[in-house]
Amino acid sequence: MRIFEDMESEVRGYVRAFPAIFDTAKGANLYDEHGNRYIDFFAGAGTLNYGHNNPIISNAMIEYLQRDGIVHALDKATAAKRAFMEKFRDTILKPRGLDYKIQFTGPTGTNAVETALKLARMVKRRSNVIAFTNGYHGLTMGALAVTGNDFYRDESYGARNNADSVPFDGYLGDDVNTIGYLRKFIADKSSGIDLPAAIIVETVQGEGGINIASVEWLRELEALCREFDILLIIDDIQMGNGRTGTFFSFEEAGIKPDMVTVSKSIGGGLPMALLLMRPELDQWKPGEHTGTFRGNNLAFVAATEALSYWDNDDFADSIAHKGKIMEQELQRIANKYADLEIEVRGRGMVWGLDFGRTGFAGEISSLAFKNKLVIELAGAEDNVLKFLPPLIIEEDTLREGLCIIDNVIGELLEQKKAAMSGDTAA
Ligand SMILES: Cc1ncc(COP(=O)(O)O)c(C=O)c1O
Numbered sequence: 373m374r375i376f377e378d379m380e381s382e383v384r385g386y387v388r389a390f391p392a393i394f395d396t397a398k399g400a401n402l403y404d405e406h407g408n409r410y411i412d413f414f415a416g417a418g419t420l421n422y423g424h425n426n427p428i429i430s431n432a433m434i435e436y437l438q439r440d441g442i443v444h445a446l447d448k449a450t451a452a453k454r455a456f457m458e459k460f461r462d463t464i465l466k467p468r469g470l471d472y473k474i475q476f477t478g479p480t481g482t483n484a485v486e487t488a489l490k491l492a493r494m495v496k497r498r499s500n501v502i503a504f505t506n507g508y509h510g511l512t513m514g515a516l517a518v519t520g521n522d523f524y525r526d527e528s529y530g531a532r533n534n535a536d537s538v539p540f541d542g543y544l545g546d547d548v549n550t551i552g553y554l555r556k557f558i559a560d561k562s563s564g565i566d567l568p569a570a571i572i573v574e575t576v577q578g579e580g581g582i583n584i585a586s587v588e589w590l591r592e593l594e595a596l597c598r599e600f601d602i603l604l605i606i607d608d609i610q611m612g613n614g615r616t617g618t619f620f621s622f623e624e625a626g627i628k629p630d631m632v633t634v635s636k637s638i639g640g641g642l643p644m645a646l647l648l649m650r651p652e653l654d655q656w657k658p659g660e661h662t663g664t665f666r667g668n669n670l671a672f673v674a675a676t677e678a679l680s681y682w683d684n685d686d687f688a689d690s691i692a693h694k695g696k697i698m699e700q701e702l703q704r705i706a707n708k709y710a711d712l713e714i715e716v717r718g719r720g721m722v723w724g725l726d727f728g729r730t731g732f733a734g735e736i737s738s739l740a741f742k743n744k745l746v747i748e749l750a751g752a753e754d755n756v757l758k759f760l761p762p763l764i765i766e767e768d769t770l771r772e773g774l775c776i777i778d779n780v781i782g783e784l785l786e787q788k789k790a791a792m793s794g795d796t797a798a
Pocket of ligand 1: 483509578610635
C-alpha cells in the first residue's frame with residue numbers, strides 16, 4: 373500500500389474504505405493479489421451491472437482488438453459506433469416508443485450532465501436550472517452546481533451559479549407535496565427563483581441515500597415542466613441500465629423526458645457517457661461541443677454486447693426475482709434488529725438500509741470488508757448502507773453477501789453490548 377500513500381493524491385477515497393490490492397475480478401467477485409475473494413455489492417458505483425469481465429463482453433473486445441479494430445476515432449464514423457447505435461435504437465429505443473438523438477460526450481457521467489445543462493440553456497435561452505435536495509450529478513463545475521451535498525463544494529469554487537435546489541419527493545415529510553411547493557415558486561414572479569431552462573432529477577437518488585421519487589411525483593413533475601415550458605432532464609447515470617428493473621428508471625412512471633443522461637454500465641464496464649435528447653433539441657452547430665474522448669470504439673463494442681441482455685425479457689425477469697430476494701432479506705434483517713429502527717428503501721436491485729444517523733452504517737461497511745464483502749455508503753451523513761450488486765450476480769452469491777451483513781450487524785451489536793457492560797462494571 374506504500375506507493376498509494378506516497379504517490380497518489382490525498383483525494384483518493386475508496387482505497388481507504390476498501391484497503392486491499394485488487395488484481396482480478398469475475399462476475400460479482402473481486403480477488404486481491406493474494407487470491408482472497410470478496411463479494412462485490414458495490415459494482416463500481418453502478419458501472420458493473422453486467423459484472424466484472426463478463427465473458428460475452430470480454431470476448432467481443434478481445435476479438436475486436438485482435439483484428440486491429442479501430443479504437444480511437446474522435447467522432448468519425450466507425451463500424452463499431454454504427455453497430456452500437458443500431459443496437460441501441462432497435463433494442464432499447466424502438467420497443468419503448470422513444471425517439472431520441474444520441475450525443476456522445478466525454479467518457480464519464482459528469483460530462484453528459486454538463487452537456488445536458490449547456491444544451492438546455494442554449495435552447496431555452498435561460499441560465500437557471502433547478503435541481504433537488506440530495507441530488508448527485510457529478511463534480512465538474514456545471515454538474516457540481518446541481519449537486520446537493522456541500523461536502524463536494526467549497527464556496528470559493530463559485531460553483532453555485534445559475535442553479536436552485538428545491539425539495540425532492542418526501543424531503544419535507546410524507547404529507548407535503550413538494551411539486552406543489554415547486555409549482556408555487558415557479559408560478560410566483562416574486563419567489564426569487566428564475567424560470568429555469570431545465571429541471572434535472574434522479575428517479576432514485578443513489579449517492580443521496582436511495583431516496584425514491586414516486587411514480588405520481590414524477591408524473592406531476594413532467595406535467596409541471598410541460599406547463600411552464602421547462603426541459604425535463606432525467607439523470608439515469610446510476611439508476612439506468614436495468615438497475616431499477618427496467619432499462620430506463622423512468623419507464624414505470626410512463627414519462628418522456630426531454631433529455632436523459634446515461635453512463636456507467638452503458639459501456640459494459642468501459643468508460644462511456646451519452647446524452648439522449650428529443651430531436652428538436654439538437655440545435656448544436658457542428659463541432660460546437662466537442663472533446664477528444666467521445667465514444668471510444670472499444671466501449672462501443674462492449675456496449676453493443678451488453679445490450680444483448682435486453683433482447684428479450686429474461687434479464688428484466690431475473691432482476692425482478694433477485695430484487696425481491698433483496699427486499700425480503702433486508703426487511704427480515706430490519707425486523708430482526710428492530711431496536712435499530714432501520715428503514716429499508718429500494719427498487720429493482722438497488723436497496724438501502726437507512727440507520728438514521730452517522731456512524732453505524734460505516735462500521736458495518738468496515739466489518740463487512742473484513743468479512744470479504746465490499747459495500748458502500750450513501751446519504752448526506754453516510755447514514756445509508758447501499759446495496760448495489762452486479763445485476764448478473766448469482767442467487768447464491770447474493771444470499772451469501774446478505775448473510776454477511778446480517779452477521780456483521782449482529783456482531784457489532786454484541787460488541788457494543790459487551791463494551792457497555794464493561795463500562796457499567798467499571
Ligand atoms: C446520478 C449520477 N449522475 C452523475 C454522476 C457522475 O458520474 P461520474 O462520476 O462518472 O462523473 C453520478 C456518479 O455517481 C451519478 O450517480
